[in-house]
Amino acid sequence: MRSLAVIASALSLIAVATPSIAASACRDVKGKFVKCPEAAAPKATRCKAANGRFAKCGTPGAKPIK
Template identity: 70%
Template sequence: MRKLLFTAASVSLLVTATPSIAAPCKDAKGKFTKCPPKGPVKATRCKAANGKFAKCGTPGAKPI
C-alpha cells in the first residue's frame, strides 16, 4: 500500500511539473521567441596596467 501511494504521488508531481518546464518564451505581442539562457551570469574581470587582476572601478583597470 505504501509503494502504491508513493508511486501515485511521484507520478502526479511529474505530470503537474511538465507544463511549466516546457513553457516557451513569448514577447510582448505574444509571438514565440528564443528563451534567454538560464545559466549564471559571468562576472567581468579587469586587469591593471601592470597586468595583474584588479577591481574594475580602480583607475587604469581595463575589462578583459
C-alpha cells in the first residue's frame, strides 16, 4: 500500500511538471509546434546635429533620424 502511494505521488509530480515544460514552445495558427521567433533587439535611436553630423541624442539641436 505504501509503494502505491509513492508511485501515485511520483506520477502526480510528473503530470504537474509537464505543462510548465511545454509552455515555452511556440505554436502556429493551426496549433502545431514551431520554432519560436527570436526577439528583435530594439534599434538604437541615432541623432543628427544641425550641421548634418551625428551627435548624441539630447544635445541641443540634435534631432532623431529614422
